[in-house]
Amino acid sequence: MKENTRDIKFTLNGKEVEITVNPKMLLLDLLREELKLTGTRTGCEVSACGACTVNLDGKAVRACSILAAQVNGHEVVTIEGVADGEKLHPIQEAMVNHGAIECGFCTSGMVMSARALLLENPRATREDIKRALQGNMCADSGYVKYVEAVEMAAKVMQGK
Numbered sequence: 673m674k675e676n677t678r679d680i681k682f683t684l685n686g687k688e689v690e691i692t693v694n695p696k697m698l699l700l701d702l703l704r705e706e707l708k709l710t711g712t713r714t715g716c717e718v719s720a721c722g723a724c725t726v727n728l729d730g731k732a733v734r735a736c737s738i739l740a741a742q743v744n745g746h747e748v749v750t751i752e753g754v755a756d757g758e759k760l761h762p763i764q765e766a767m768v769n770h771g772a773i774e775c776g777f778c779t780s781g782m783v784m785s786a787r788a789l790l791l792e793n794p795r796a797t798r799e800d801i802k803r804a805l806q807g808n809m810c811a812d813s814g815y816v817k818y819v820e821a822v823e824m825a826a827k828v829m830q831g832k
């Protein structure tokens with residue numbers, strides 16, 4: 673290990689990753705610049721817009737507010753790891769079918785926030801969903817369709 677570098681090992685979208693990073697590198701930069709996973713968006717870069725949301729050990733976190741080194745030993749899922757091969761995740765499918773996606777910039781962050789919510793609480797209410805998505809800024813949709821799509825996905829995931 674060179675000075676000013678850190679070797680990390682973590683699970684990314686189901687695969688083990690071993691990589692050497694600068695201790696000051698953000699997770700967002702590791703994902704986008706080093707690993708070319710550009711589905712995680714760069715928005716405000718100050719933890720305010722939610723565009724960079726990923727799941728860290730199943731929780732929604734902002735990749736612009738976490739150091740890459742902090743994911744050492746943990747599990748990260750990005751939007752690229754949500755679908756099952758060609759089959760969209762029920763949240764993605766509901767967003768597409770319900771017409772929730774407009775420009776799409778915020779969508780990956782919305783999916784990751786919703787995924788974390790439904791992992792923690794599969795029976796999330798409309799209020800829970802609104803709370804989970806409120807940190808994901810969207811200039812286009814007014815949120816209603818996103819909230820409805822996550823409600824639909826929750827039902828599908830419960831087999832209703």
Ligand code: FES
Nearest residue numbers: 715716717722736
């Ligand atoms: S880019 Fe991370 S919250 Fe906006």
